[in-house]
Amino acid sequence: HFFVLPLRLAVFASSLFSSLAPSPFTTTAVVVGALVLGVLLLVVAGGFAIRHRRSVARDGVAAAKNVWLAKNNSGAGPSVAPLGADEANEADDDDSSADGAVPGELEVDKDDLDEDPDGGFREMGAANSSDGPEVESDVAVTVDGVPYWALPGLVPDHLIAKVRGIRSVAVVSRYLTLGRPNMGSIITFMNWLIVLSQISNRPVEGSPPRRLWVSYHKCAKSIYTCANIPHVYSADAILLAGLAPRGRPGPSEFRSVGAMKKAVSQAVARARAQQLKAVNTTEAPIPIPGTRPIGVVITGDEWCQWNHPGIRQTKIVFMVYYHPRVHKPFHNVAWIPLGVGHKFPVPSHSMVLNHSRSILVNMMASLATSTKRAQLAAELQRSSGLFPPGSVVVHTSKAWSATYNKGYVQPLQYRKVLLNSLFTLVPAGHNPETFRLWEALECGSIPIVLPGSGARCGKPHQMYMQPAGGLPSPIVLVKDSLTGFLLEAHRNRSRWEAHQQLLLRWYPAYKHTVYGALFNRLWGGR
Helix, strand or coil: CCCHHHHHHHHHHHHHHHHHCCCHHHHHHHHHHHHHHHHHHHHHHHHHHHHHHHHHHHHHHHHHHHHHHHHCCCCCCCCCCCCCCCCCCCCCHHHCCCCCCCCCCCCCCHHHHCCCCCCCECCCCCECCCCCCCEEEEEECCECCCCHHHCCCCCCHHHHHHHCCCCEEEEEECCCCCCCHHHHHHHHHHHHHHHHHHHHCCCCCCCCCCCCEEEEEEECCCHHHHHHCHHHHCCCEEEEEEECCCCCCCCCCCCHHHHHHHHHHHHHHHHHHHHHHHCCCCCCCCCCCCCCCEEEEEECCCCCCCCCCCHHHCCCEEEECCCHHHHCCCCCEEEECCCCCCCCCCCCHHHHHCCCCCEEEEEEEECCCCHHHHHHHHHHHHHHHHCCCCCEEEEEECCCCCCCCCCCCCHHHHHHHHHCEEEEECCCCCCCCCHHHHHHHHCCCEEEECCCCCHHHCCCCCCCCCCECCECCCCEECCCCHHHHHHHHHHCHHHHHHHHHHHHHHHHHHHHHHHHHHHHHHHCCC
16 A cells, blocks of 8 residues: 555546646646656655564564563563554454353353352453454463362372473464354363463462463464464464364365464564564573474364365374264374363352252253254153252253354353253264363263264264273263153262262363373473
8 A cells, every 4th residue: 555555646646637738748747747756655655664564573573572571470471462442353243242242251240250259260361462454363361260170189290290381372273263162172271271380380479370371363364474473483382273164175274284384483583583683782582482383173073074184294183073083093183172162151169169059950052953952851841840849950042153142041140050950961962072061060060961973973972981080980871761860860869969079070080181181292292
C-alpha cells in the first residue's frame, strides 16, 4: 500500500490535467510534473515503510528479551503487554459462545467461587501479540488450583526432576484455536505440564512460583509465519496441531516439520543478530535455544479412517483416538488421551474430596453422535422411579455443539453434577473415547462404559482400562442390564463408595504414567 497508492495518484493526476490542458506542450509539462510528484511521494512512502519495518524488528527483539527475562526470574511468565481493543483479533462465529464468552476462556460463576476455595483452573490468558491479520495468539499461564492428582506424594519424583528447567512450549496450528474442541487433548496435556512445573520449580518461601509458559498460535495462511513470533522461536518445544478429517488423505502437518525447523533456525539467527545491535555492548546476548523438539499432534480421526500419509516423516507424533493400524506399526506414533473438553473447568482437590456424591448416576450427552445414546437415556428415565428422588440425572440435547449453546448444560453446572455423582454414564459417540470419560475421572466420578462401538478403532477402551500404580482400573464395563447394575450398586452403595476411593488412587498413577511417557517422547527421555 505504501508504494501502489502514490503511483495511482500520479496516473490519476496526469490523466486529469491532460484532459484540462489547452495545448500539447502544456499537456506534456503537466504529465511530467505529475510523474515527478508521484516519484517524490513514492520516496517519502518508502522512507516510512523502512522506518516501520525497523520499528517492528526492534519490537520483536524487545519481546524476545522479555520472554527470556521472564523465563529466568521467579515470576509467573513473560510480561508481554496484551493487545489493545482495536488490535485484538475477533473470534470466528463458530467459535463464540451464545453468552459472548471469549473462546478459550472459562467464565467463573460467583456462586461457584464459595465452594472452590483453592480455585480451579483459570484458563486462558489475554490475547498475546499478533504478527499480522493471519496470525492469532493466545497464552495460557494460570493454573491456580491443585487437582487431586497433583497432591503431595502422588507425583513421582523422577517426573518432578525432569520437568524442572522447562520454561515454555508453543502450540502452532493453521486452523485450530483454543475455542475449538479438537484442542482439548493438547490443553489437557499442557495443563498437566503446567501443574508439574509449579511443583518442580517451587521457589523459596515468600517468592512467587515459576510457571510454565504455554502459548497457542493460529497462522491461517502458512504455519511458517509463526516461526517469526518470539514466543515460538524462543520456546523449549513446539507442537504442530493438525487435523485428520474423516476420509481425507491429506498429510496434515508432517511435511511442515522440516520446513518449520528451518524457519525457526532462521528466526533465531535473525533475533541473535538483532540482539547484538540492540543491546548495550556491556550486556551479554540473550540466550535463545538453538534446538528444540518439534512434534505433531493429530486430532479428529474419530472414525479411524485416516490413511496417515507422510506419518513416517517426523520422529514425534501424538495421535488422539487409539488406532491399531497406526499406533502398532508406527513406532514414532504415541496415543495421547482425548482429555477434557476445551471449556471444562478442572476442579481443585478440595472440590473432589469434599463431595458426598448424592447422585447415583448421571447421563449428560448430545444424541446426535450415536443412536445408542437415546436408548440409554430412555432406559434411565424409565428406571428412575426405582431409586430415591434425585438419584438419577439425565440431560440430553438433540444436536452436538462446540460452543455448548444448543441445549447444553453450561460447564460449571455440568461440573457440579459430576462432582456430586458416584457414577457417570459414558456412552460412545463417534468413538468410544469421549471427553466425558476424562471429565468424570477429573471429578472423581466412576465412569460406566459399555461394550461395542469400537468398529475400525480396535478393541474399545483398551488404552484406559489398564492397571496403574499396582491398582486395577476402576472404570466399570457393564455388559448386561444397565438398570440391573444400578440397582445392585444402590443396594451395595458402601462397596462402590470404596471403589470410588480406589479411583482417587488409580487415576493419579495412570495420568502420570501416560503423560510422563508423552513427555519422554517430546524431550527424548530427558
